[in-house]
Amino acid sequence: VVEQPFSHVDGDGKLRMVDISEKQATRRSADARCTVLSTVGPATLEAVTSRVDVIHAARLAGIQAAKQTANLIPLCHPLNLDDIQVNVSVTARGVDVESTVVTVHHTGVEMEALTACALAALSIVTSLLAVDPLAAVEDLVLMRKSGGRSGEWGRLVGQPQ
Amino acid sequence: VVEQPFSHVDGDGKLRMVDISEKQATRRSADARCTVLSTVGPATLEAVTSRVDVIHAARLAGIQAAKQTANLIPLCHPLNLDDIQVNVSVTARGVDVESTVVTVHHTGVEMEALTACALAALSIVTSLLAVDPLAAVEDLVLMRKSGGRSGEWGRLVGQPQ
Amino acid sequence: VVEQPFSHVDGDGKLRMVDISEKQATRRSADARCTVLSTVGPATLEAVTSRVDVIHAARLAGIQAAKQTANLIPLCHPLNLDDIQVNVSVTARGVDVESTVVTVHHTGVEMEALTACALAALSIVTSLLAVDPLAAVEDLVLMRKSGGRSGEWGRLVGQPQ
Amino acid sequence: VVEQPFSHVDGDGKLRMVDISEKQATRRSADARCTVLSTVGPATLEAVTSRVDVIHAARLAGIQAAKQTANLIPLCHPLNLDDIQVNVSVTARGVDVESTVVTVHHTGVEMEALTACALAALSIVTSLLAVDPLAAVEDLVLMRKSGGRSGEWGRLVGQPQ
Amino acid sequence: VVEQPFSHVDGDGKLRMVDISEKQATRRSADARCTVLSTVGPATLEAVTSRVDVIHAARLAGIQAAKQTANLIPLCHPLNLDDIQVNVSVTARGVDVESTVVTVHHTGVEMEALTACALAALSIVTSLLAVDPLAAVEDLVLMRKSGGRSGEWGRLVGQPQ
Amino acid sequence: VVEQPFSHVDGDGKLRMVDISEKQATRRSADARCTVLSTVGPATLEAVTSRVDVIHAARLAGIQAAKQTANLIPLCHPLNLDDIQVNVSVTARGVDVESTVVTVHHTGVEMEALTACALAALSIVTSLLAVDPLAAVEDLVLMRKSGGRSGEWGRLVGQPQ
Numbered sequence: 001v002v003e004q005p006f007s008h009v010d011g012d013g014k015l016r017m018v019d020i021s022e023k024q025a026t027r028r029s030a031d032a033r034c035t036v037l038s039t040v041g042p043a044t045l046e047a048v049t050s051r052v053d054v055i056h057a058a059r060l061a062g063i064q065a066a067k068q069t070a071n072l073i074p075l076c077h078p079l080n081l082d083d084i085q086v087n088v089s090v091t092a093r094g095v096d097v098e099s100t101v102v103t104v105h106h107t108g109v110e111m112e113a114l115t116a117c118a119l120a121a122l123s124i125v126t127s128l129l130a131v132d133p134l135a136a137v138e139d140l141v142l143m144r145k146s147g148g149r150s151g152e153w154g155r156l157v158g159q160p161q
Numbered sequence: 162v163v164e165q166p167f168s169h170v171d172g173d174g175k176l177r178m179v180d181i182s183e184k185q186a187t188r189r190s191a192d193a194r195c196t197v198l199s200t201v202g203p204a205t206l207e208a209v210t211s212r213v214d215v216i217h218a219a220r221l222a223g224i225q226a227a228k229q230t231a232n233l234i235p236l237c238h239p240l241n242l243d244d245i246q247v248n249v250s251v252t253a254r255g256v257d258v259e260s261t262v263v264t265v266h267h268t269g270v271e272m273e274a275l276t277a278c279a280l281a282a283l284s285i286v287t288s289l290l291a292v293d294p295l296a297a298v299e300d301l302v303l304m305r306k307s308g309g310r311s312g313e314w315g316r317l318v319g320q321p322q
Numbered sequence: 323v324v325e326q327p328f329s330h331v332d333g334d335g336k337l338r339m340v341d342i343s344e345k346q347a348t349r350r351s352a353d354a355r356c357t358v359l360s361t362v363g364p365a366t367l368e369a370v371t372s373r374v375d376v377i378h379a380a381r382l383a384g385i386q387a388a389k390q391t392a393n394l395i396p397l398c399h400p401l402n403l404d405d406i407q408v409n410v411s412v413t414a415r416g417v418d419v420e421s422t423v424v425t426v427h428h429t430g431v432e433m434e435a436l437t438a439c440a441l442a443a444l445s446i447v448t449s450l451l452a453v454d455p456l457a458a459v460e461d462l463v464l465m466r467k468s469g470g471r472s473g474e475w476g477r478l479v480g481q482p483q
Numbered sequence: 484v485v486e487q488p489f490s491h492v493d494g495d496g497k498l499r500m501v502d503i504s505e506k507q508a509t510r511r512s513a514d515a516r517c518t519v520l521s522t523v524g525p526a527t528l529e530a531v532t533s534r535v536d537v538i539h540a541a542r543l544a545g546i547q548a549a550k551q552t553a554n555l556i557p558l559c560h561p562l563n564l565d566d567i568q569v570n571v572s573v574t575a576r577g578v579d580v581e582s583t584v585v586t587v588h589h590t591g592v593e594m595e596a597l598t599a600c601a602l603a604a605l606s607i608v609t610s611l612l613a614v615d616p617l618a619a620v621e622d623l624v625l626m627r628k629s630g631g632r633s634g635e636w637g638r639l640v641g642q643p644q
Numbered sequence: 645v646v647e648q649p650f651s652h653v654d655g656d657g658k659l660r661m662v663d664i665s666e667k668q669a670t671r672r673s674a675d676a677r678c679t680v681l682s683t684v685g686p687a688t689l690e691a692v693t694s695r696v697d698v699i700h701a702a703r704l705a706g707i708q709a710a711k712q713t714a715n716l717i718p719l720c721h722p723l724n725l726d727d728i729q730v731n732v733s734v735t736a737r738g739v740d741v742e743s744t745v746v747t748v749h750h751t752g753v754e755m756e757a758l759t760a761c762a763l764a765a766l767s768i769v770t771s772l773l774a775v776d777p778l779a780a781v782e783d784l785v786l787m788r789k790s791g792g793r794s795g796e797w798g799r800l801v802g803q804p805q
Numbered sequence: 806v807v808e809q810p811f812s813h814v815d816g817d818g819k820l821r822m823v824d825i826s827e828k829q830a831t832r833r834s835a836d837a838r839c840t841v842l843s844t845v846g847p848a849t850l851e852a853v854t855s856r857v858d859v860i861h862a863a864r865l866a867g868i869q870a871a872k873q874t875a876n877l878i879p880l881c882h883p884l885n886l887d888d889i890q891v892n893v894s895v896t897a898r899g900v901d902v903e904s905t906v907v908t909v910h911h912t913g914v915e916m917e918a919l920t921a922c923a924l925a926a927l928s929i930v931t932s933l934l935a936v937d938p939l940a941a942v943e944d945l946v947l948m949r950k951s952g953g954r955s956g957e958w959g960r961l962v963g964q965p966q
Contacts, residue, residue: 015212015215015218015864016890017868017888017889019887019888020887021832021887021888021907021908021909027505051176052375053175053176053378054176056176056374056375056379056498057176057235059497059498060235060379060382060557061235063557064386064554065233067553067561068229068233070872071869071872072226072229072280072283073280073284074221074284074865074869075218075284075288075868076287077885078872079885080560080561080563080885082502082504082589083500083501083504085499102502103504104508104589106887106909110294111286111287111290114283114286115280115283118279118283118298119233119279122233122272122279123234125272126234126236126237127176129272129303133271133303133306133314133316134316135302135303136300136301137195137275137279137298137301138299138300138301139297140282140298140299140301141296141297141298142290142294145294153294155294176378177407179405180404180424181404181405182349182351182405182424182425182426186426188666190665213857214857214861217659217857217858217862217865218861221718221861221862221865224661224719225718225869228714228722229715231389232389232390235382235385235386238403239389239402239403241402241721241722241749242721242722243663243664243721243750244661244662244663245661246660263663263665265665265669267426336703337536337537337703339707339727339729340727341726341727341746342726342727343673343726343727343746343748344671347748373498375497375498376498379498379557382557383555383556386555390554390555392711393708393711393712394547394548394551394605395544395602396540396544396707397606397610398609399724400724402724427724428726428748432612432616433605436605436608436620437602437605440602440620441555441598441601444555444556444594444598445556445557445558447594447597448558448559451625455593455625455628455638456625456638457624457625458624459597459601459623459624460622461621462601462619462620462621463617464618477616477617510826510827512826535697536696536700539696539700539701539820542819542820543701543704546880547876547879550876550883551876563882563884563885564882565826565911566822566823566824566825568821568822570819585824585826586826587826659858659859659861659862659932678942695820700820701879705877705878705879708877712876715873716869716870716927717866717924717928717931718862718928720931754938755927755930755931755934758930758942759924759927762924762945763877763878763923765945766878766919766920766923767879767880769916769919770878770880771880773916773947777915777947777950777958777960778946778960779946780944780945780946781839781923781945781946782943782944782945783941783943784923784926784942784943785939785940786939789938799938799939
């Protein structure tokens with residue numbers, strides 16, 4: 001997957017955006033995920049996270065954040081997004097967040113998928129913080145990408161970090 | 162620190178913003194942190210993270226993200242921010258990010274500090290991703306808060322999660 | 323309530339923002355409302371609007387829009403908001419949207435309340451449009467305001483328009 | 484015109500964005516309209532609305548709002564816009580607002596046209612409110628759309644609501 | 645006026661935001677100006693700049709830009725603005741832009757006034773560019789500031805640059 | 806280069822956006838530049854501008870500003886950007902800023918290049934202002950454009966203004 005090692009660094013060692021104008025506009029997608037870990041007991045956790053509107057707010061926060069990726073991360077390109085899905089599921093120890101972002105453009109949407117997960121998770125943390133100030137966002141990672149010159153890439157489940 | 166358990170939930174069970182208009186406008190601050198873990202070897206990691214402009218870009222991304230918190234997280238209040246500090250330091254296994262946010266207002270800035278860390282970390286991930294698609298953001302947590310009715314709160318170092 | 327007739331027009335007839343720096347920072351609130359009228363039959367309308375996530379999305383869209391008021395309406399002042407409530411209720415013929423916005427500042431939040439209602443309503447229209455392209459937003463009005471020099475004002479229910 | 488009934492609802496009943504990445508990038512346009520009704524007498528109404536800069540501000544507010552549609556309405560896709568026209572005309576009883584938005588993309592711009600009208604109208608309300616707190620935005624509706632699989636659709640003039 | 649030399653640099657030489665939370669919230673204002681120089685003849689220049697809507701659009705672009713200052717310039721603090729005035733006047737050789745911004749807060753609004761002028765000028769350049777690609781923005785400077793510990797400061801007219 | 810004289814003015818004399826939906830989506834680029842002039846002595850100037858993080862912050866501010874162009878200038882079209890480069894170099898009398906912006910779209914990116922330079926320059930002014938309130942942004946001009954029907958255009962070096 002190492003298409004352009006140090007692609008953000010030019011000959012003079014300055015951080016720079018990558019020129020994508022000569023790349024193909026193809027369908028590209030990326031999946032990301034993270035987990036919100038809670039330290040409160042299962043009953044309290046459930047009291048917060050079983051609330052359907054906490055979950056809905058997190059999904060919408062993730063969708064809206066994906067659209068802001070280029071405004072939040074300097075080297076990301078502003079681009080149209082054709083699909084943004086964010087799923088939130090409650091587990092025994094916290095909340096799992098998964099995202100998929102799709103575009104038809106000259107570059108991938110890995111950072112958009114990661115940004116969607118990060119803000120969906122922080123939206124949940126907002127509701128948890130009053131009862132669990134120790135709540136943590138963990139394992140925010142890219143899971144899969146497809147499209148573009150480097151083609152399909154996937155993280156192995158259970159891969160050590 | 163449990164000032165308002167379930168403060169975001171009203172009597173009818175709908176998610177709602179908390180009315181802070183009757184609270185005191187006092188100086189409030191919050192610290193947060195997270196780590197970017199890398200799976201590439203130390204030499205490659207250093208090649209990316211020793212670059213001062215990667216670090217600077219991450220600090221500025223964190224600062225600018227803190228200002229967008231209320232636009233990214235639905236239940237957060239739009240408010241003036243009086244200080245935003247983001248520090249980034251390279252370690253043997255990745256990059257540590259720390260933030261401090263300060264306001265003089267009716268509510269705290271915990272989410273602003275967490276959002277600053279999240280985006281500073283993702284800015285670093287942007288530069289790492291081409292050489293390390295397994296890079297992960299871990300341990301995004303609140304470290305300390307002060308001000309307001311609940312006063313000072315601090316996470317114990319080494320506290321289990 | 324006619325505190326400053328033509329307050330947005332200066333002596334030379336140019337549209338201008340009002341200088342509020344000498345006004346009192348007092349608690350001010352405003353309520354607004356509107357209705358989404360649907361032309362599809364009650365069963366189809368219910369199939370869309372009974373969905374709790376359509377309602378939640380509308381409430382969050384309204385809350386987030388209120389925060390953008392000064393960026394959307396040139397003469398509005400950028401200001402902190404201390405509370406934003408948006409309620410959505412389904413009726414026989416459509417959907418009612420109500421908002422309340424609160425600030426402690428030098429000016430009122432009437433436009434913030436109206437903007438919250440407008441975008442909450444348009445969020446519902448987004449979901450309705452595929453089955454009812456004739457859906458309409460009606461009666462977007464200010465209902466009440468309080469605080470500031472002009473004090474309390476309320477629209478009479480049933481007042482002709 | 485019912486191309487995708489309930490297109491925003493997936494099998495599990497969760498609100499979701501529609502994946503448009505497989506649709507054709509064709510020229511699509513949409514027209515919308517609304518009316519600002521005033522309760523003040525014609526002379527006072529004219530004193531406000533005859534001002535060319537009130538009208539210009541409303542047109543620009545509508546144009547700028549159309550560009551923010553995806554940031555304001557969660558299920559809308561961020562996309563390039565190729566044209567945004569907003570026209571404002573004063574009538575005996577208030578102000579009529581009309582918009583046309585055009586894109587060459589995988590989805591239509593109905594919500595962009597509606598959002599342009601809503602904010603152009605609210606920009607006028609801002610100037611009216613000091614003299615007419617009863618001012619109302621009415622009949623915010625889609626008038627016409629073209630392009631895409633469903634082709635041309637138009638609302639009949641005088642159609643009952 | 646040298647209140648805080650190198651206030652943006654901390655002991656370790658890293659760019660940082662200044663903590664303003666201990667400063668007084670007083671009324672502060674700033675004026676800035678710039679000029680759009682045109683190379684086309686007076687008749688063509690007049691054909692563009694005599695248009696009242698070009699002037700109005702520039703004034704509104706300046707007002708809206710001032711509100712975005714903290715989002716555009718990393719070290720600026722997000723703050724409420726109590727007044728933003730932008731004036732545009734046509735001269736024999738181009739267009740003069742002047743701005744005044746006011747806040748009641750812990751820091752000044754010099755950058756807000758400069759940002760307002762810059763974007764008002766660029767809005768005019770947008771209309772000029774098709775007939776005069778050589779159009780230039782010149783002399784974008786702070787003219788005056790008041791409030792805060794350093795008090796009143798003014799640039800002398802005709803001061804060499 | 807006068808492709809569309811008065812292209813922003815319709816038959817009725819109202820400012821309007823140009824419909825670009827029928828234009829070719831071709832690679833288009835634009836270069837702009839400006840200078841920050843300082844009145845402080847060379848040693849003080851160097852103390853500020855030799856700081857690599859002041860330079861980095863300016864480059865990133867310019868990149869992020871280019872992405873906001875359509876939100877800042879009413880008649881600009883929201884569009885994807887495929888590359889944004891901002892270079893900052895210190896001279897004896899101040900700081901030179903140069904930008905290049907690239908898109909593959911129906912319209913050019915001249916205003917994006919100018920906006921990038923303006924905000925990169927103002928980011929430097931932010932750091933200079935405490936020691937040099939007389940600092941000025943000068944000669945903000947378009948240097949070159951390519952692509953589209955009008956093809957290549959370049960400003961002659963040393964061309965009188």
